[in-house]
Amino acid sequence: MSDSKEGTSRGGFALKILKGVGTPFFAVLLAVALGSLIMWLSGYDAVAAFRALYLGSFGTPKAIGDTLLRSTPLILTGLGLAYGFKANLFNIGAEGQLFMGGLTAAWLGVLIGTLPWYAAVPILIVAAMIAGAAWAFVPAILKAKIGAHEVITTMMFTYIAKYIVSWLVVGPLKAPGPIPQTNQIAPSAVLPRIQSLFSPETLQSFPFLALGRAHTGIFIAVIAAVVVWFMLKYTTLGYENRAVGLNPSAAETGGISVAATTVKALCISGALAGIAGAVEVMGVHGRIFDQFSSGFGFTGIAVALLAKNHPIGVIPAAILFGALSAGAGTMQLEAEVPQKIILIIQALVIFFVAADEVFTWKVKRRQKEAVSSVQ
């Protein structure tokens, strides 16, 4: 921003961040408070539960690693959703695009054989992006040409994607053995664990680097977040994306093709979900099977919502949801609180963020009324 006119710059920037972060933070606090109340009413020890939740998500380097592991695909699907939301598109089918990205990575990962990692990894990621984008392309065209609502079409495409994977892992792509899964991908295509980047001595002297199962896909996710942020703020593509999202009629009058922008937005959203599938395959499982995603595409909706569609905000939002799911196991084990309570807390977070949206919308409307009544 070039605030050449006056000093809104620094103070204004800080205030903007505070405003942006304030309500989601408050929503999380409220969710924790209400979650505690629910636990207490159900006869559980809420304090012990949250202590265990914390231990299981941030308590040890390994726990932090678990949190990061689960956050990685959520950052990517969250970004995809946020990018779509900015164009006023609800890509509810990110899960399907994620499956197609994962499938492509698993299939090519076996095929590439002995390619070095610096070739293998980019090829797989780009291929997964193309696959995710392609899976969003048909719903995008349907939306742009005949106005078919993307919520319906992308959702339907999710089912198709899942069943294609189900079929492939028992059929053509099935690895030898009793388990319905594909072959292990080539070692050069695997995203290494973060701790494997350091020597045992380094890990000994810096134990916080022993991040367990966390893999280097997190870096890909963070880079993607920065790229999406840059796209939205500094490129004509992002400008047109936001313009169409906010006022398609004015965008059209300004020479922006609403149809083309819609197609681009959904495809970019799909490409991001495709990367999420690829990093899950390349960093966690090494192959694809039926249940390789635990609904990352759907949780991505909540992540984008909590982040208020801000690409950088998606990172902490994804980490929060990652931490909740990472800590859930410990919570059940140590505080004997059922894991499902975590789902309630997740739902409460979403509820309070959404409630805030409604609230700000009302305040805005009141302000607008006040302003227009001055005129």
Added chain:
Amino acid sequence: MPVLELRKITKVFPGVVANDRVSLTLERGEIVALLGENGAGKTTLMNVLFGLLPADSGEILVDGSVVKIKSPRHAIDLGIGMVHQHFMLIELLTVTENIVLGHEPAHFGVIDFATARAKVAELSKRYGLAVDPDARIMDLSVGAQQRVEILKALYQGARVLILDEPTAVLTPQEVRELFEVIDALVAEGLSVVFITHKLEEVLAVADRIVVVRDGTVVGETTPAETDDAGLACMMVGRDVVLRVEKGPSTCGGKVLEVDHLCVKDDRHLETVRSVTFSVCGGEIVAIAGVSGNGQTELIESIVGLRRPSGGSIQLKGEDITHASARRSIETGVSHIPEDRQRRGLILEFDIAENLVLGDHRHPPYARHGIMHRRAIGEGALKRVEDYDIRTPSVHVLASNLSGGNQQKVVVAREIGRGPELLVAAQPTRGLDVGSIEFVHRQILNERDAGKAVLLISLELEEVLSLADRIYVMFEGQLVHEFAAGEADADTLGYYMTGGGSKKFGVVSDDATNDDERTEGDE
């Protein structure tokens, strides 16, 4: 004893004193015009009176006794009715259903529509408010919808009627009808507060004129004591040029050539029917017409928002008949849309971002798909200065600007681009005299710089004062052409409503021709 009296009403919004000790009285059977620029505080005052906003201080007297009006419902019970700028009607319900809403005559929960309908019909007849009680709101013209709003207030027992900018959305003919209705109302002993910023209306209809500026009453007068120049001066606080001064036009070669153009509307009806005309460089050509006679479709096809079904459009010899909006802009067509909030601006974008819309792909604002925020900011600062856009910063959201300043943003962008052809649709709709003067000046500057200007306006005053040539559009065709100075408002009005049209009388089933006009066809 006045039916209504406001004493020293003060209302402060954060950062703005909207009303500063405003006093106003209204006698029985009187029409008081509340005149002021946009943002002068007229609407705030009426919202206080109607119970929509609490006053910070001051008091309201109805029939001589002090009341505290807590809600619109309360105001209605006190006999105060209000017709808002934006109608508050339910589109899918009928006229009668809308009117009785909230006061339904009912027996044991069953609405007695026969009684309601009869009462509506009776009111409608008594005050000359012609409207079909069984028509759905969505099928009515804007003028008819307004009559429904007035009927609703009367049905609720209003003795004081507040009309907030009632003529902003009306055609000249509808305005005349509205004035007749107002006369009928005061003849029956009602009192009317008429809010406006249009001078000629005030002079035509008011008994007394109260002028507000910056939240305070700056003067009170009567139509007999003043004229439009005097009122404009009171309202703006300085002398205003009401009539634009302009020299003769010189044709610098044809810029826009439209040949036998046919365009269909969204319902696939041919609303532009074989239209042929041209615009020279250095010339302002106006198309006058009653709203809904094909002007919108004509503009949209010229600026690339709608595909013509026949004929051709050329810009400086280049065929742009089927050009996209993007190509149209890049060939040199600028477009001030008739609805700035819907088509002209992205309200949630800041001023700087709005100022590059349409140029956002090109240097200096962008290269290779990367936008240069510094260049955009600097360009915006220049435009804000050149076009006198009143804002603390170029990073203020467009939604936070007043209507006049929003329009200046659109004008700055479209003219600042340096087009060959400027298509200006209703460029001063809803603006106050100060802003109108400014926008007119800008349009004339374009003409004097040798650019072609196509002006589409419902305001006859605007057409008459700006245009070098005038076409009248009626039912999709250009029915008459005038040179500047050849026409006056009455002649234009005659042709606009179908008089002298070759088609007159032949146009079969619809009663589009005189008083009844475009009911249900907007």
